[in-house]
Amino acid sequence: MDFNDTAVQAEFRAEVQEWLAANAQRKQAGEPGKMALSDEAKLADAKQWQGKKAAAGWGAIAWPKVLGGRGGTPMEQVIWRQEVAQYDELDDFFTIGLGMCAPALMAFASNEQKAQYLPRLASGQDVWCQLFSEPSAGSDIAALRTTAKRDGDKWRINGQKVWTSGAHFADYGIVLCRTDPTVPKHKGLTLFFIDMKQPGVDARPIKQADGGGHFSEVFFNDAVVSDDQVLGEIGGGWKGCLTVLMNERLAVGNAQPTGFARFHELSKSLQINGKPAIDDGMVRSHMADWYVRYAGLKHTNNRILTALSKGAMPGPEGSIAKLVAAPMNQAINRYAVQLLGQAGVITDPTLARMQAHYQKEFLFSPGVRLAGGTDEVLRNIIAEQVLQMPQESREDKTVPFNELPTGL
Template sequence: MDFNDTPSEAKFRAQVRAWLKQHATPKINGVAAKRKLPEAQQLQAAKHWQKKIYDAGWACITWPKAYGGRGGTQMELVIWREEVADYDELDGFFTIGHGMCGPALMAYATEEQKRHLLPRLASGEDVWCQLFSEPGAGSDVAALKTRADPCGNGWKVNGQKVWTSGAHFADYGIVLCRTDPTVPKHQGITFFFIDMKQEGVTAQPIKQADGGAHFNEVFFNDAEIPDIQRLGEVGGGWKGALTVLMSERMAVGSLQATGFPELLSLVQRLPLEDGFAIDNAAVADKLADWYVKHAGLKHTNSRILSAISRGAPPGPEASIGKLVAAPMNQDINSYAVQLLGMNGMVTDPELAEKQAHFQKEMLFAPGIRLAGGTDEVMRNIIAEQVLGMPQDKRDDKDVPFNEVPVGV
């Protein structure tokens, strides 16, 4: 494992640092103030920033230049993410589009569609969402029931999706639909993209515990999709779904927070009855446990970076990292709120410690454990794909979908 940049990587990092220093907004005392703005203002700030980096040639670094990218390496993308993390710029609105929808379009869209849609996505002109999860499917994406029935030269879609991040402001979405219920569930799915502003598509934000409404229910009521918006073969949607899900785990895993640096900063100056929190034996014991996990994740990530730098594909570490980091993030933020005592109940950013960072993160953390695959899904991936353990028995695997008993 090599912690140092190669000469070419060091040169690229220096270029990134110089450009960001001149054009990006630094954080103030480590706080990203733009993240506290109302969502509409955040979206406009994110679009402005995305257009700026697109015009300067820093957007979607690994994408081909013909599609609006830089034509760079995966390691250059890692370096960009490491450096831009020190600045108060918003890019989360495009994580799904750039990290999940873009790769799907590159794999399955027509060349004309790629040259039209991808530069608009890279420049921030369009926002995309992912329409996979459904109320009755749980973590089993292949159990979806949203139907796409042939209609003239296209398809008519009816059904419901849920937990769709950003659907209420998205311009387009990638969607999985059941096109043949008479075959086993994985075989009867087809992959499409859809205009989120068209007739027959309704997004309803879901109010969250942290006060936001980032997730949505999405309803399709006779929404018509031309066949040209089909991605891949009819009935071949599961292959496309796997492309997106693998991209999702890499995108989510690369952004996974542990909460440890923020907690360490807090306890160094938080007074308790017997002195500063960091000098308290119980607090120190917690810090030691979390430091070990944080350091382990840091060096595991270094293994990923070393592999990428050598040109090798990332291994299973992304699933391991998410399985450790997401629960850790939830535990740390909950503990920080407890340490704050009565002040932990204050959620007004103007009054609360660190602009109510820990309060907001504590309420949002359970959702992070679901995004990109639940803890149970991550354990199954590690068990089956890393340890080589046998798959769970699945009684519905070879049964036509319309014959699967409810509850199986």
């Protein structure tokens, strides 16, 4: 691994640093900053920030210039993320659209569609969401039951998706549907894109334990899409699905939150028996264990970045980051709430220390372990694709979907 920037990368990093210093708001230690805004205020602020970035050429660094990007490299996109992380900007608000939906459009949409939709996404005018997960399918995406049935040169979509991030404020989405139930489950799927504001689409925010409504359930009731909204081949949706999921690893795999750095700051300011918490033996023991994991994640990420800098795409190794970081994030926030004592039960941001940051993060942390792949799915990916262990027996891969036993 080479931890140093090349001359070109160093020049790019300096340019990013100069622009951010002049145009972005730095984080304040111990403060939640813009994360404490309401969902509506976050959306407005994120759109403004994305537009500002795009006008200066930072909106979609690795995209072609003709589509609203900078024509840069994936490594330059990583450098941007490293530098903007020091600032209090909602830079991840468009991650799903830019990092997951856009690659599917670039791979499968027509040139006219790319020119119509991608520049608007890069500039923050439109928000996109990904509609894969379903109540009855769990972590097995290929077991989905949302259908798209042909009606002339149109398709009628019926069914339900769930845990869709940002669906209630999204303008467009990519949706995976079953178009042929008479073939094995992976072969009867088709990927579409859809207007989230059209008739037949109903996105309902799910009220979360932390008080937020980041996720939604989405109901399709005869939502009509045309043939030119098919992404890829009819019946080839699994290929499109994998395109999205592999780019998901690149988009979010190296940016999993652990909460370690913020907790380190808290441990220096919080008092236990009249002394800083960081001087307490038990706190130091936890800190040591989490630092080992934190350092391990950093170096695992550096391996991924080394491959990326050489032109390779991140592989299934990216699953390691989330499998370690998400449980660690949950454990750190749980422990922080315990250290706050009786104050840890106060969730009113106007009364609680740090605007109830740790209370909210603790309540939200189980969702982090579900989003982007559950622990069990990630362990399977690592076992089968990284360690090359034998796959589980899956008889349902060869059975027509409509012949699979079901309790429904």
